[in-house]
Amino acid sequence: MQNWIFVLLIILAVYVVFSVLLYVFQDYFLFKPEKLPSDFAFHYKNQEIEEYNVETRDGAVINGLRFKAKNPKGVVFYLKGNSKSIRGWGKFAVDFTRHGYDVIMVDYRGFGKSTGRRTQKAVKRDMQVIYNKIKEKVSEKYIILYGRSLGSGFATKLASMNNPRMLILDAPYYSLSKVAKKFIPFMPLSLLIKFPMPTYKWLKYVNCPIHIIHGTDDRLIPYKTSVRLSKIKPENTKLYTVIGGGHKDLHTFESYHRMLSEIVNSRPNKVNLEGSSIDVVHSSKAANAKV
Known part of the structure; x- marks a missing residue:
């Protein structure tokens, strides 16, 4: 009996230690930032850019780029994924500038040249600050919010609190807690995860048109996730399916660009x-037989 108690205590101790490690080091699993020196010079072929820095109320600096279109008809605020920096993500701005839209991209805290302690609350607040800066120059009816993977949650939160022209979600998750539970189902993630990112909750309060793009072969965030999200506000939502698309390769599909x-x-x-x-009701076989 004592041996069983000893074994259970060891298992409990390992579980507690693993939980503590997960809580402390989860940033290393969720985020894969690329840091850039402050004097790094951005350059993109055939793209006109303007770099800017925005200081937040807690002293952090959010670094971003504006990709300029000729005679812009609006602005796309592009919220990127969880890896690298805007140095690499900037190449996707062409998908909007070629349609006549300026593109604003920023690095989250700890990414690229951006500084500051990264928390869900802080990043949400930062993104609202950037959105407010855009609103100073452009009416909201000309602002498009685009969220890619990790950025889909932040984009949804912004759309729920503002009135952009539309919200575009690229490979979105239902919540980051759900994604994490897929890999570590035995952990109490509701208590441990610092970035739960409940996209499904925020989506309920989005009033603009919602466009969701997802690949059928996405192994990180399954396609069925977007099907579930599309049912939250079906009257405002349109789901676009990239047949064969994975999580990181949608831009390699011609169908994706047609959809965009x-x-x-x-x-x-x-x-x-x-x-x-719309109001036609199918008759049953029995009813048809009587007729």
Whole structure:
């Protein structure tokens, strides 16, 4: 009996130690930042850029880039994924500048040239500060929020608190807690995770058009995640499926670019359902037999 108690105590001790390590070091699992020297010079072929720094109220500095389009018809605030810095992510700005949109990209705290202690609350606050800066120059009806993977949660939160023209989510997650539970199902993540990022909760309060793009072969964040998210505000949401697309390669599919072009160049139109089959009820076989 004493041996069983001893074994259980060892298991409990290992579980507690693992929980503490997970809590302390989870940033290293969730984020893979690339840090850049303060004098690093950004350069992109055939792209005109402007670099800026925004100081936050707690003394952090958020570094970002503006990719300029000729005669811009709006601004895309692009919230990137959890790795690298905008040095690498900047190459995707062309997918919007070619359609006539300026693109704003920023590095989260601890990424690139950005500084400051990274917490979910701090990053949400930082993104709102940047959004407010954009609003000073551009009316919200010309602002598009684009969230890629990790950035999809922050983009959704911004859309829930503001009134952008539209929200585009690329490979979004239901919540980061759900993603983490897939890999460590035996841990009490609701207590341990510092970045729960409940996209599904924030999406309920988004009133602008919502466009979700997801690949069917995404092994990190399954396609079914976007199906679930699309059901939260179905009246405002359109789901775009990239057949065969994974988590990091959607930009290599021609269908993705067709979808993106359709989204950013579209205008919301109210559909006239008068005379349509929307209220038609199928008769049962028995009813048809009587007729």
